[in-house]
Amino acid sequence: MTTMSMSRLGPDRLKELTLAATIFLSLVVFGLLIEGYFSGRFFNRVTLGVAIVAVVAAGQSLVILTRNIDLSVGSIVGVSAYVTGQQLGNHPEANVVVAIALAIAIGAILGLINGLLVAVARIPSIIVTLGTLAIYRTVLIAYGDAKTITADTLPSWLVNLPKSTLFSIGDYDLRFMFALAIGVVIALQIAFGRLRVGRRLYALGSNPDAAHQAGLSINRLTVLAFVGCGALAGLGGFLFLARFGTITVTAGQGLELQAIAAAVVGGVSTLGGAGTLVGSLFGALLIEVLNQSLVRLPALSEFWRDAVLGLLILIAVILDAVLARRFNPGRPRILAGTSAPGREPGSAQAITETGGTATGGAATGGAP
């Protein structure tokens, strides 16, 4: 049975492997199509570009895991980048740790507002964050008074940060920003696999009703996911500031779409409860590779970017839906017809016959 071999690997691991293979394959294909594709410059551009999105996407994944969504991360990145940049301009003596802490704190506070509105005021996250997407941006515009933060007001360590390299192999540099992003995501991933609170986030997304029954504090977990998302978006804001140096009040606009795209392409299930942060990292990488490669194909103009990105998301979610249906035999067959594979709390799941005797009894096993 395919399901048995599946369970040994776990659907999440399988998704990660598939993504890694896809990234590798697209590299090979582009390498064949484009002359001088594997240059150090290309590598550095991709890794630098992916750092921001990867961090924000990891945060987004936390929220999506709990069956929510955060559309406001682009605005959070903007606020965090802008305010941090301004403060660094006023206090050039501040060091990198303080700057990062400030950026993260700003993001966490904005995430906290989202989380409280979702968990305590019981407003669907799409509405809350659609609202705060606009509100945070407006607040930033009012606060910034349409002034632009320029690189010459920033301390020099920050301006040089994108270029700072941990080590190089030939032309290929491992940039500090990339290492930081990757390190944060992987550390979080490990933590979430080992920490009780991480597993509880998965449980919450997997079945909110059961989580409530099990006495898990749903409100606290939901708020936590949003705070985590905000904090990571705040970190993204710092990276944004470092990379671009020039920050207008529209900084980070549209980043929410890229972050959601990376999470979804990375296999974080929009039905909640499944997917990993490393997956979202791979998702971000794949998108960035395609972005940076497609423009170098002579046949395509830069205007193709969005269209390709949209298509990529579509393919990813379709794959996810098809896989979810195939690898969840415990879900009732009759629900598979129209709907998102019978995931609703208190669904018909228990009552409908689970289709035939092939599965019946096997699980309780060992019965005469």
Next chain:
Amino acid sequence: MTGRARPVISENRRWELLLLTILVVTVIFNVMQSTNYLGINNFINLFELSVEKIIVAVVMAFVIVCGEIDLSVASIMGVGACVVAVLHDSTSVPFTLAILIAVGVGGLAGLLQGWCSATLGVPSLVVTLAGLIGFRGLARILVEDRSIGDFPEWFDSLGQSGVIGPLPFSVIVFFVAILFGGVVLGRTGLGRRAYVIGDNAEMARYSGIDVVGYKIRLFAVSGAVAAFAGVLFAARLGSVRGDVASGFELDIITMVLLGGVSIFGGTGSMLGVFTSILIVLNLRNGLGLANVEANTQTGIIGVILIASVVLRNAFARFDTSSLDTQAPPHHEPAVTNHDLTTANP
């Protein structure tokens, strides 16, 4: 317009009353802001500036009542506008045919999304998010960084001058769209099915309703209407760029949700949507007269969006306080984002 054999009538009614009160307050606020406000020109202006959003909002009401959402409408509006512009600019296709083609393209775009969501069971939020990005990309591919204008005179005038007396085309379109949408939603089988599908799609299927077909068709209509709205928008602007109408989805969805249509599907009325549209327009208009910047206006709309749901939740809690012991109404679990989870509740 508000349907009779529908549940939670009292709740809907109270919501509509609240909206009317808010509307009156905003009107009074506006009158105090500026004497220009009551002028007929300002009144017409009110609708003209938003008619595209309004007709899309009418269809969006159906989509959300059905328990789905369409985030791609603004991008499809862009596609509609760009298709017309490109066909006019670089081919000899007659202009009316170009409009038809644009609407057709929009319909196809919606059809594709509907198919992905309904048959494959991918939440519409995600599919149309992909659409939001992808179709905007399509608009950009078509127009690139150009700005195309120079449309036929009659087309430009469509968005700009009066058709019946002083009433411009857009105002007429607004009332026709709302009235038509209201009757269909409240008084026909099509509307009734939308409510049932939004409440429980699987149960609707067990009642012989072709849920998949209904949703696919609804998304196709949503796409076609959005494309048409995009064409109207182009007529009003007189020229088209790749980012035309971008970001409109926020206003459109706000209009519908503020109107009392539940994001979880299954409830709401067109009267509520009508009132909330007037509120949003009034606010924008009044804030504009008061010299509040467009960006700040958007922020205020965001606040209203959240506030409206907080209020509505408070209403609902009020209702359930006298609940029946054996059939407690479904409490929304603390966390659900039904858009993500429930293509079907």
Next chain:
Amino acid sequence: MYIHVRTHTNVHGLTTTGDLAVTIRTPTDAGLVQPVLSLRGVTKRFGATTALSSVGIDLLAGEVHTLVGENGAGKSTLIKVITGLHQPDEGEILVDGSPTQLSSTSDAQSLGIAAIYQEPMIFPELSVAENIFISHQNRGRIVNWRRMYADAGEILASLDMAINPRIPASQLTVGGQQAVEIAKAISLDVRVLIMDEPTASLSAHEVERLFEQVARLRERGVAVLFISHRLDEVFRISDRITVFRDGQHISTLPVDDVTQEQLVRDMVGRDVDEFFGRQQTPSSEEPSEPKPAAAALKVEGLSVNGAFEDVTFELRAGEILGFAGLVGAGRTDIALALFGITPADRGSIEVFGNEASIHKPADALGHGIAYLSEDRRQLGLSMPQSIIANITLPSLARYRSRSGLLRTAEERAVAERFRQQLQIKAASLDTPVGNLSGGNQQKTMLAKWLNTEPRILILDEPTRGIDVGAKADVHHHIDELARQGMAVILISSDLPEVMAMSDRIAVMREGRLVGIHDSASIDSETIMRAAVAA
């Protein structure tokens, strides 16, 4: 009555009892023993309705205490009070004799009170082991995967459950998922376990397994509060039985001191035959009645992969064909195939002599086939919609006027007719069906399908979860329909119901139709044997 005084050791949050238990025999007098949990004069109101009116109940260690009552008797509210979801307006809750506040589920949980519901509350994506330990507070903030799998394996083994703790819970059947919930309760060192209709979705085989588990829990000294509508189960498993009616405590008696008749009387407050009992009127007795020329429904070699195989039968007009068998035997799957929800992969369906190809419910409705689902909450009715809207839903096209608008007056008239005919009790026809009692919902659902004017009516568990009085009503209506010439398929896990109502009985086993018998010439044991025999 056995009372177990437990001395237990706690290893990794895992209780081991068994050999350590000291068994003391006491007279069946609850007054002498300290109950684990008692409710005294508990009253709970919701607005104007009083859900519980000064009720009391004692749960003793090592007893299975069954609570019965019609829908609306207050059972669910009682559960919610005990599990801390609701707080009583008056009265007190005593745990080990001392008054206690249960202000949340985690309060109840920390006192060793847990509940298992009809639909298992599991996390499908998470492993079995994680499902067991997810709410444990004492396992530290860091997950030790190896130890967790080992502990889960140990608990499952101690319960004689052959479940791999590493697989995702979504791969288990409903019975398996319930077993995991029992394991979870055990791991939480549960002292009071509430089981709310746990057998409703289980096959007979799984019910047996569940009862074995319940017996083990009793041995461990757990107080089990068991809730079920199936009286045969109640008599099999209980030590004591408590009856609630209209939010009031009616009686609590040891199982040996109570008869089925008395129980039913207590539940409804009057004498009721549990089954309407169809007068067997096969055509032979009334030769004057013209026999239909062709069978109403002729099914040949029908198969749905993975559900049922090669099913062949005929159904005459005016006949009730009962389908008996275990849950999962494929009975509902046949209904779903006939109704076009999961179209058949092979075989033919003939309706009144015409070949019918059924790919979607609309096709089935076109042939005059209606299907009343077993799951009225999820698949039967739209709860927030009015009675009218629900009744006319499948036949909406009929109420469309030439202008396209719905003829609402006509809808109302039709609904009013059904309300009188089926005696649907509701404040108004505009009442959302979610506010009706189970029995009235079931009648509304019946009206919904009768309004499609079916020639063939498939009834799937038409009396599940409704009270005894409403059940008799529904039986009466089914009988009436058959008399008027409707062909009826009756699927029911309630064997006495099938026996009493059907003209012929088809028995299903593991996706195959193993025989069709005249109900007059077969007894329930023969049917049961055919349904389970290998």
